[in-house]
Amino acid sequence: MKISEKLKEMGIMLPSKKPGGVYKPVVQVGRELYVSGQGCAVGGKPAFQGKVGAECTLEDGKTAARICAINALGALADYLGDIDKVDCIVKTLAFVNSTPDFSQQHLVANGCSEFLRDLFGEEKGVGARSAIGVAQLPGNIPVEIEFVFEAKV
Numbered sequence: 001m002k003i004s005e006k007l008k009e010m011g012i013m014l015p016s017k018k019p020g021g022v023y024k025p026v027v028q029v030g031r032e033l034y035v036s037g038q039g040c041a042v043g044g045k046p047a048f049q050g051k052v053g054a055e056c057t058l059e060d061g062k063t064a065a066r067i068c069a070i071n072a073l074g075a076l077a078d079y080l081g082d083i084d085k086v087d088c089i090v091k092t093l094a095f096v097n098s099t100p101d102f103s104q105q106h107l108v109a110n111g112c113s114e115f116l117r118d119l120f121g122e123e124k125g126v127g128a129r130s131a132i133g134v135a136q137l138p139g140n141i142p143v144e145i146e147f148v149f150e151a152k153v
Contacts, residue, residue, distance in 0.1 A: 002084045007073075012075040014083065017044070026079035028151070032090065033079070035147040038071040039139070040064035049140045053102030055067035057140045062111030065094060068145040069112040069117055076149060089116050090148040094131040099144050105131040112145055 018024055020038075027034045040047045040063075052061040077083040094109035096102075109131035110124065117125040127148075137144050 003019055003086060003119065004083050005048055005051045007083070009120070010071060015042075015071060016076045016078050017041075018033070019103075019123045026076040028079075029089075031102075031153065032146075033076060033086070033149040033151055035072045035075050037095070037146045038068045038075065039137070039144050039146045040067040041071065041141075041143045042067060044125070046139055046141050048142050050142060051097050051102075052087060052108055052142050053099035057126040058107060059099075061096060061108035061113050061142050065108055065111030065145060066115045068094075068143055069147075071146045072145070072149075080151070081093075081134050087150045087152040088120060089127040090150050091128040092116075092130075092148075093146040094123070095134045095137060095138040095144045097144075098133040102133060105133050106142060109145075111143075129148065 023036050025036050047067055048056050048060050048064045050056045073083060076086055090110055096105040096108045109129060113129060119125055
């Protein structure tokens with residue numbers, strides 16, 4: 001099944017947005033698609049704000065991470081003109097705005113990883129991953145994720 005059809009089946013419409021600074025949302029090198037850090041904005045506003053482990057729960061963080069993945073796909077659709085040109089996920093790097101005693105950043109990142117697995121399947125939807133806790137993120141969002149995808153030949 002095509003990715004566009006699967007997204008439709010999941011009830012997901014990909015967002016389109018312009019960069020909020022001086023950067024490119026997607027840079028392509030060969031078949032690799034580097035997607036700039038994506039936050040958890042929905043309709044231009046953060047879906048969640050605050051630190052995971054304080055204002056945000058683990059479940060809030062997971063949901064925010066899922067939104068980051070949807071926003072990354074939106075950036076790819078804008079760049080490629082067709083989301084079906086994406087072949088697989090290569091790597092994600094999740095930054096989790098968390099309290100000093102919160103140590104489940106990897107579980108927050110699962111919100112993104114589980115979504116991509118469900119969308120692309122086990123073989124193409126599970127890539128390498130890192131998840132780290134940070135002291136703060138822009139706009140006090142709880143999660144920001146960078147992505148590397150691979151385009152189809």
